Amino acid sequence: xxxxxxxxxxxxxxxxxxxxxxxxxxxxxxxxxxxxxxxxxxxxxxxxxxxxxxxxxxxxxxxxxxxxxxxxxxxxxxxxxxxxxxxxxxxxxxxxxxxxxxxxxxxxxxxxxxxxxxxxxxxxxxxxxxxxxxxxxxxxxxxxxxxxxxxxxxxxxxxxxxxxxxxxxxxxxxxxxxxxxxxxxxxxxxxxxxxxxxxxxxxxx
Numbered sequence: 001x002x003x004x005x006x007x008x009x010x011x012x013x014x015x016x017x018x019x020x021x022x023x024x025x026x027x028x029x030x031x032x033x034x035x036x037x038x039x040x041x042x043x044x045x046x047x048x049x050x051x052x053x054x055x056x057x058x059x060x061x062x063x064x065x066x067x068x069x070x071x072x073x074x075x076x077x078x079x080x081x082x083x084x085x086x087x088x089x090x091x092x093x094x095x096x097x098x099x100x101x102x103x104x105x106x107x108x109x110x111x112x113x114x115x116x117x118x119x120x121x122x123x124x125x126x127x128x129x130x131x132x133x134x135x136x137x138x139x140x141x142x143x144x145x146x147x148x149x150x151x152x153x154x155x156x157x158x159x160x161x162x163x164x165x166x167x168x169x170x171x172x173x174x175x176x177x178x179x180x181x182x183x184x185x186x187x188x189x190x191x192x193x194x195x196x197x198x199x200x201x202x203x204x205x
Contacts, residue, residue, distance in 0.1 A: 012048060016055045025058050033064030037075045046077040053084055060084075092133030099133065100124045106142050114155040123159055130162070130171065137171040 006014075019027075029049070036042035053060055062085065064070065073082040093099045100121060107120040120127065120142065131137035144165045145157045154161070166172065 008044075012051055016052065019056055019058070024056065027052070027056065027058050027060045029060065029062045031064060032062040033067050033070040033072060035072055037071065037077050043077060046081060050077075050080060050084075093128070093135065094133060095125060095128045099128055102135065103127055103138070106139065110142075110146055110157070112146060112149055112155045112157065115149070115157055119157060123162070126159060126162070131167065132171050134171060137167050141165055141167050 035045060037046060049060070064072070067073070068087075072078055093102065103124045104118075104121050107117070127138060127141070131141060141162065142157070144167075145161050148161060148165065149155055149157055
């Protein structure tokens with residue numbers, strides 16, 4: 001039990017004990033690029049991570065954006081962290097079988113009553129162009145389209161419904177432009193009036 005009388009070391013030791021008893025073998029730490037060694041809070045967090053890695057029989061995965069340029073590996077604590085890590089650079093998915101498998105796995109989680117199986121897999125190329133191969137953008141797009149399909153009662157996702165969903169700015173900026181909309185039949189086209197006939201008036205001699 002943790003009480004107000006326990007200090008930071010007591011709490012950290014208790015957390016380690018719980019993770020060991022739970023047989024934790026993988027620890028994921030996201031947004032690691034926000035760790036700032038120049039602040040007291042950043043120093044404390046770095047020390048806690050070091051303590052955990054030394055006392056837990058688990059693999060630690062730190063995920064972040066541009067970690068090499070964020071200052072994560074600068075200073076004494078940063079160098080210690082760098083000495084415990086192997087850099088694995090990642091990026092967006094390319095349009096391969098792996099991407100299609102990802103789309104299929106997300107589609108299999110849908111519980112839409114009228115959605116034909118394999119519909120999204122057939123749109124894999126469009127989904128890749130729309131999201132730039134980013135898994136977060138793809139997940140948001142499919143989730144938002146599924147919610148929209150439930151709310152409007154269609155219970156299915158189509159390419160038209162996917163086009164109506166807005167996603168993050170990066171994907172919207174890099175994605176393909178929307179197809180031109182068909183002209184509205186009710187639009188009244190203005191016609192030019194024929195020029196008025198000029199009348200010539202004879203001047204007296």
